[in-house]
Amino acid sequence: VAIPVAADVDDDRALGMSLVEQAGFEGFDAGTITDSWRQQPGSPVYCTDLTAEEMPGALGKAIGERSPKRRDLAMHVIAELMGDPTSELGKDFLVRVNRRGRLRAQAVRQAGGTPVVVANGAEGEPASGKDRVLDPVPVVVTVAPEAFIAGEESAVVAAVSGRPAVPADKLLRITDSGVGGAPTLVQNVETLAHLALIARHGPVWFRAAGTGAEPGTFLATVGGAVGAPGVLEAGYGVRLGDLIDAAGGATTPLQAVLLGGYHGGWVPARPGLPAEVRRLAALVTGRGACRHPDGTARLVTSTMRTFEADVAAHLAGRCLAAESGTERVHR
């Protein structure tokens, strides 16, 4: 691990470097005091475990006009995390802050910046000047067709690789061989949105919603026989009745509700039922739930119609998981 040392007098710098080396690190000659802004908080070398070989490149990446802003943000984030007794503060805490991009995500957001560069296929040169963002890694946005199966991980890999966005046989795991044969991680947008907020507000904030076993919130698309169908955010464990009320209430007496979309199952429409995967699993796998409605069951039939139309439109016999889901609902 190299530590940059700056001084105007060579002897002073040599003394500083020797102290660093006695402490077990490697001293790096970072030039004069005038240049030392490149190693201040928020800069690419600050609180990292870079080697002496990596040091010149990282110092060269510091951007003068952004430094004061990044320094202030860095100090703010560090103070916030240090002041939070639930933060995991190990000996490599500051390194983690810089490395894991917590700082970057936060700095981008606070600077009112857009957290992605849309390079749209272009490689190499990140955007310059005012449009430049703090993360030097170029981001390419690929738009996939709006189809249910296009979100399946091998379909995502195919879309990014320029092939039709349909699932493929996973002879090799995507995490071993995905885009261009490289190990690939496919993330859910909702997960990333959660991560950004956890980075910003911390784990205690996240756990304030939901239940002990299933902390946090989820996005629920509520449709069918409700007054105001739409997407709602709710904590896990929310009562089914509260969720339906939030979507404008039931427009007809409900007997059963389909949970979990394509892969889900029917549960009896009991308002007190908690939307918690762990507890609902038993009910759903029973599969008796969807046979339960023997009267009007309008939610069931209307959802069923939408559901089948959707599946027929998107599926075209290409996704087994969704097919079994449909068949399972039929039973």
Add this chain to the structure above:
Amino acid sequence: MSTVRLHVDWTACDGRGLCAELLPELLTEDDWGYPAARTGEAEPAVPAELRDSARRAVARCPALALRLVQR
């Protein structure tokens, strides 16, 4: 130390059921008629004594969805 395993291409499998009939020692059918390993594994290991039966099941799959892989 690799093992011969039975891999199902789920994008090709149509749940015709031949494999479960030809390899009852390894496979059963799930609620929808699709093959499921008795062990619950995604890719069940094929023991040496079942290798020939497994090869026949691979060759006879009408959807060509089966193959033996070394893992």
